[in-house]
Amino acid sequence: MTTTQLIDIPDSRTPLNSIAAATADAVAARASNAQVVFGASAVATAGVSSEVSLRSFSVRVDEPPTLGGTDSAPNPVEYYLAALLSCQVVTYRFWAERLGVEFDDLTLSAEGDLDVRGFFGLDADVRPGFTAVRVIADISGPASDGDYQRLQETVERHCPVQDLTVNATPVTTELRIAR
Numbered sequence: 001m002t003t004t005q006l007i008d009i010p011d012s013r014t015p016l017n018s019i020a021a022a023t024a025d026a027v028a029a030r031a032s033n034a035q036v037v038f039g040a041s042a043v044a045t046a047g048v049s050s051e052v053s054l055r056s057f058s059v060r061v062d063e064p065p066t067l068g069g070t071d072s073a074p075n076p077v078e079y080y081l082a083a084l085l086s087c088q089v090v091t092y093r094f095w096a097e098r099l100g101v102e103f104d105d106l107t108l109s110a111e112g113d114l115d116v117r118g119f120f121g122l123d124a125d126v127r128p129g130f131t132a133v134r135v136i137a138d139i140s141g142p143a144s145d146g147d148y149q150r151l152q153e154t155v156e157r158h159c160p161v162q163d164l165t166v167n168a169t170p171v172t173t174e175l176r177i178a179r
Contacts, residue, residue, distance in 0.1 A: 016097040049073065067116070077130065080161075081110045084135065087161035092137075095154045103141035103148070110135045133165065 026033040042052045042061075048069045049062040061076055063069030074082070085108045092106055111134055118128035137155075139148050156162060 014097055016094045020094065020098060046070075067119075077112060077114060080130075081112060081133070084133070084159075084161045084165070085110050087159050088135070088137070088155055091155045091159040092139075092151065095158060096151055099147070099151060099154065101143045101147045101151045103139050103143065103151075105138070105140045107138045108135060 023033075038054075040052055040054045042050045044050050045060075047062070048067070049060060049072060052059050052061055059079070060073035061079065062071060062073040063075045064071045067075065069075070088108055089106065092103075095101075096103055112130035113132045114130050115123075115126045117123040118126040137152060139151075141148075143151075
């Protein structure tokens with residue numbers, strides 16, 4: 001299996017380009033070095049809340065009262081929006097450095113439309129997830145509008161969490177029953 005580097009890494013002495021260059025070298029040496037597995041585990045806690053472990057981190061998840069929770073933590077779809085925005089921040093940083101596009105400030109916001117009839121099974125024709133997500137990226141700095149547009153388009157092509165949304169990802173579940 002051969003890989004094609006899409007864009008040259010212009011200056012591997014900068015912090016993020018150094019990471020990209022080291023990764024490119026490692027993958028060129030062995031294609032399997034490109035494969036990474038991330039994991040998480042969740043334990044149901046009181047009501048509809050849960051405690052999720054991610055590496056050495058832990059996050060609580062709950063729902064607002066209208067969805068059966070006590071509003072003690074963000075809900076799963078809010079965490080999805082947080083994941084999307086934080087992934088885009090990382091992707092903007094990496095690709096701005098790689099493309100040589102400077103910016104001073106970057107602020108992102110997102111909102112998603114969810115029809116609860118899908119979750120509650122009230123209408124079989126309504127999907128349970130977001131029907132639309134809107135992201136706003138506010139950026140400022142010395143680069144041209146064209147450079148920022150090219151950066152934004154590159155971020156959309158390379159952001160892993162955005163990819164999870166716009167492309168189907170197979171999910172399999174193994175049910176193990178303990179007695």
